[in-house]
Amino acid sequence: METEVQRSKQGKSxxxxxxxxxxxxEIYGVHIFDVKEIIAMMKTTPVPKTPKFIQGVMNLRGNIIPVVDMRLKFDMPSIPPQAYTAIVIIRLGEKQIGFIVDKVEEVINVDDEHLTPPPEFGEHIDTRFIKSMAQYKQKVVMILDLLALFGDEELSMVENLSKTASDKG
Structure with missing residues (x-):
């Protein structure tokens, strides 16, 4: 996967x-190259027999995109959309997925020396979806590993949701 590299004056960072x-x-981050766009919350069409965290699908300029409620994906309580609720459209390989988030914050630059591996909490707590922890200003940002966030079965289901919905339209 390509990454944007910006060297500091010293050439080290x-x-x-x-x-x-x-x-x-909690504040989370995704690599900017995985982000296609950010849109305001919009209506989704529920799809029967999908996991609860899949809000449904939406039609975005002719593309059918599955939408995931990230609160439910992370076992947080669901809340109705608020003023700052947004959908972040993510590229996952050839697929696009919409992530419903409480509030988009900003784009940050983090040097490699401020990225650390996620802590290990033991085998009963799954942290595979956290790629790294970024120290930014006075905050710790959990950088998500988007492929690890969804298992192969979930990715396949999301891909099929896009195909099924676009076949019907």
Whole structure:
């Protein structure tokens, strides 16, 4: 996967760019190259027999995109859309998925030396979806590994949702 590299004047530090967003009081980040666009919350069409975290699908300029409620994906309580609720359209290989987030924060630059591996909490707590922890200003940002966030079965289902919905339209 390609990454944007920005060298500092010393030539030692590499900067990574992440879009940050909030879910409850936690701040998360995704690599900016995985982000296609950010849109305001819009109506989705529910799809029967899908996991609860799949809000449904939406038609975005002729593309049928599955939409995931990230609160439910992370076992947080669902809340009705608020003023800052947004959908972040993510590229996952050839697929696009919409992530409903509480609030999009900003794009940050983080040098490699401010990225650390996620802590290990033991085998009963799954942190595979956290690629790294970024120290930014006075915050710790959990950088998501988008492929690890969804298992192969979920990715396949999301891909099929796009195909099924676009076949019907």
């Amino acid at each position: 590499v900067s990574n760019r992440f879009l940050t967003f909030y879910l409850e009081n």
